[in-house]
Amino acid sequence: xxxxxxxxxxxxxxxxxxxxxxxxxxxxxxxxxxxxxxxxxxxxxxxxxxxxxxxxxxxxxxxxxxxxxxxxxxxxxxxxxxxxxxxxxxxxxxxxxxxxxxxxxxxxxxxxxxxxxxxxxxxxxxxxxxxxxxxxxxxxxxxxxxxx
Amino acid sequence: xxxxxxxxxxxxxxxxxxxxxxxxxxxxxxxxxxxxxxxxxxxxxxxxxxxxxxxxxxxxxxxxxxxxxxxxxxxxxxxxxxxxxxxxxx
Ligand SMILES: [Zn+2]
Numbered sequence: 001x002x003x004x005x006x007x008x009x010x011x012x013x014x015x016x017x018x019x020x021x022x023x024x025x026x027x028x029x030x031x032x033x034x035x036x037x038x039x040x041x042x043x044x045x046x047x048x049x050x051x052x053x054x055x056x057x058x059x060x061x062x063x064x065x066x067x068x069x070x071x072x073x074x075x076x077x078x079x080x081x082x083x084x085x086x087x088x089x090x091x092x093x094x095x096x097x098x099x100x101x102x103x104x105x106x107x108x109x110x111x112x113x114x115x116x117x118x119x120x121x122x123x124x125x126x127x128x129x130x131x132x133x134x135x136x137x138x139x140x141x142x143x144x145x146x147x148x
Numbered sequence: 149x150x151x152x153x154x155x156x157x158x159x160x161x162x163x164x165x166x167x168x169x170x171x172x173x174x175x176x177x178x179x180x181x182x183x184x185x186x187x188x189x190x191x192x193x194x195x196x197x198x199x200x201x202x203x204x205x206x207x208x209x210x211x212x213x214x215x216x217x218x219x220x221x222x223x224x225x226x227x228x229x230x231x232x233x234x235x236x237x238x
Contacts, residue, residue: 025235043235054236057205057212064232073157079237089238095203097158097233 002076002102002118003142004028004037006133009116015042016080016106023053024106028076029067036143037075037102045079052091053079076118078104085109086117088126096121102129151223153179154230162190176206177219179229194231203234 008028016024025045028037041063044056067073077098081089086107088096096103099122107115120127134142150170155163163169169186173179184191194204199219206213207230213221223229 027235047236052236052238054203054234057207057214057232057234058210060205060232060235061207061210061212061230064230077235091236091238095233095236097156097235099158 001130001132001146002037002104003035003132003134004076005136008037008040008076009131009133011040012078012104012106013116016108019045019080020108021050021082022048023050023080023082025053025055025077025079027063027074027078029063029070029072030075032071032073035075036140039072050082074098074101076104077101078106080106080108082108086115088119088121093121093124093126099123104131150225151179152228153183154228156232158233159190159193159231162187162193173223175219176208176213176221176223176229179223180219203236205232205234206230207232 015026023045026040026042029039029041030036043063044059045053046056047054084107086105088103088105092103103119103121105117116131118129118131120129132142151172153169153171155167155169160167169183171179171182173182180191180194194201200206200213208216208221208223208227213219
């Protein structure tokens with residue numbers, strides 16, 4: 001299950017709509033091992049495509065270094081689908097390389113109602129998970145209860 | 149003589165969970181060969197048909213080797229080599 005604030009979801013949807021019809025992408029960093037997404041970083045899609053996204057390699061290095069320096073890791077890796085459902089494509093599965101991350105997909109088509117979905121992608125296996133939106137203070141409490 | 153190689157999360161199972169490995173070599177190619185000597189199986193994750201895989205980024209210090217000399221890019225003592233799988237999809 002992905003526990004995230006409604007505010008972060010809103011920001012991702014807004015970015016996806018703004019960049020439509022091109023695919024948008026980015027990450028939400030959080031303290032390593034915390035499983036709590038905190039710091040949203042929009043990334044440049046160098047592919048500038050309706051059917052593909054790829055992080056800019058220079059920007060990715062900077063962002064990854066910054067996370068290492070702050071003791072963070074990518075908790076959420078998100079991108080949009082601008083003409084298909086919010087379900088991982090073959091390439092999404094093939095290139096997924098952060099087994100601890102929640103892969104979040106936002107669909108900006110009008111025909112797919114479930115527009116934000118989250119998945120784990122580990123060794124080529126896709127598992128959908130529930131997204132639980134909770135305000136900041138509540139999020140910490142839910143995390144504690146889950147650990148009991 | 150040491151060059152620091154930063155290993156991404158997904159490849160750490162191959163480096164006994166080490167985030168950094170110290171190696172020597174004159175080019176990125178040497179570094180990959182030496183990495184393979186110590187941590188068998190890592191080379192095939194980085195290269196395909198003798199070329200860096202399209203969705204693997206390798207940097208020497210701040211520079212992506214795609215935009216310099218690829219595997220022939222020179223490295224020297226004190227340099228850091230960073231391997232990052234490119235975040236991409238469809
Ligand atoms: Zn996708």
